[in-house]
Amino acid sequence: PSNADRYEARNDALRSVARRRDLASDDVALLMSYVESTNCILRVEREAALRNDVLNLLRNQEPVPDGLPAILAGMVERGGYDPAILDYCVQHLGALGPDIRDDVRRNRVRDLLVLTARDISNPCAGTALYSLAEGIGPGKDDGLLRRLTLAACAKDANPFVRLSALQLAGERGYREALPAVRGILTGDRRDAVQDIAAIGTLGLIGEASDAALVRAALNKGGSRLRPAAETALKRIAERGGGAVK
Numbered sequence: 001p002s003n004a005d006r007y008e009a010r011n012d013a014l015r016s017v018a019r020r021r022d023l024a025s026d027d028v029a030l031l032m033s034y035v036e037s038t039n040c041i042l043r044v045e046r047e048a049a050l051r052n053d054v055l056n057l058l059r060n061q062e063p064v065p066d067g068l069p070a071i072l073a074g075m076v077e078r079g080g081y082d083p084a085i086l087d088y089c090v091q092h093l094g095a096l097g098p099d100i101r102d103d104v105r106r107n108r109v110r111d112l113l114v115l116t117a118r119d120i121s122n123p124c125a126g127t128a129l130y131s132l133a134e135g136i137g138p139g140k141d142d143g144l145l146r147r148l149t150l151a152a153c154a155k156d157a158n159p160f161v162r163l164s165a166l167q168l169a170g171e172r173g174y175r176e177a178l179p180a181v182r183g184i185l186t187g188d189r190r191d192a193v194q195d196i197a198a199i200g201t202l203g204l205i206g207e208a209s210d211a212a213l214v215r216a217a218l219n220k221g222g223s224r225l226r227p228a229a230e231t232a233l234k235r236i237a238e239r240g241g242g243a244v245k
Contacts, residue, residue: 007046014053021062028065031058036071038080048084055092069096069105073112076124083123090116090124094131110135117148120157126164133168146174153180159194166197170204178205185217195221196228203232211236 003009017023023031031054040047058068072093075081081089093109100106113135116128129149136142149172151157152165166184169177184198195217202210211233218229 005041007042007050010042010050011053014050014057018053018057020057021060023057023061028058028061032065032068032071036075040082044082044084048082048088051085052088052092055088059092059096064096064099069093069100069109072096073109076112076116087124087127090127090131094128094134097131097135114144114148117152120152120154120161123158123160125152125158126161129161129164129168133172146172146176149174150176150180153177155180155183159191163194163197166194166201170201173205175205177201178207178210181206182210182213185213190221192221192224195225199225199228199232203228203235206232206236208236208240 017027035051035054035058042050055072058065072089075089076086076093079086090113094113097106097109097113100109110132113128113132116122117125117132119125129145129152132142132145132148136145149165149168152161153169154162157165166177166181168174169181181198181201184194185202199214199217202214206214214229214232214236218225
């Protein structure tokens with residue numbers, strides 16, 4: 001109790017057992033109780049970081065604690081935690097999902113990730129999209145993931161969710177996202193981070209005519225956009241979209 005509000009002390013304590021793969025059941029129970037607690041003693045960003053490290057430790061146990069997916073799912077369902085903590089919950093839940101052997105529990109996890117991804121105003125939706133994509137695997141199409149990703153590319157989505165959706169659309173080859181991507185670069189308002197994401201997506205799925213749009217964005221955005229623009233132009237050219245200039 002005398003040093004529970006000191007991040008350094010708690011982090012040192014965690015590091016002392018970070019390589020353990022055979023924690024006693026009582027210790028595992030205490031750690032899972034800490035993850036689930038709504039009592040945040042530390043600053044939110046430190047509390048979230050510490051809980052993420054605890055979750056990594058729990059996932060590295062052999063075997064993984066049987067009740068961990070249920071605890072994470074319950075936290076996401078109930079809410080009431082800082083978005084940063086919930087985002088880690090969604091991330092770890094997605095990582096655990098494919099290894100859950102029970103079909104009922106595995107389907108519950110997937111349904112919860114889908115529900116989270118549908119709420120494009122929720123900052124966790126982007127993480128849920130990537131968790132679903134990882135569960136499907138590279139090169140495999142899923143109509144639901146495609147629809148969720150395209151919905152999250154909309155301009156009324158949470159900015160962080162939109163960034164994730166733009167990147168995922170490019171990585172998965174969802175060319176239906178092109179109108180939304182082009183709209184970002186032709187819009188009146190400039191956001192360097194969003195412009196960079198849009199340019200990167202065009203590099204992955206853009207057409208020959210999009211090379212001019214990338215060059216126009218570079219002229220307006222300056223040096224901050226240059227690395228992304230040069231990479232995008234090179235990729236478009238490699239697909240037969242004209243010379244890089």
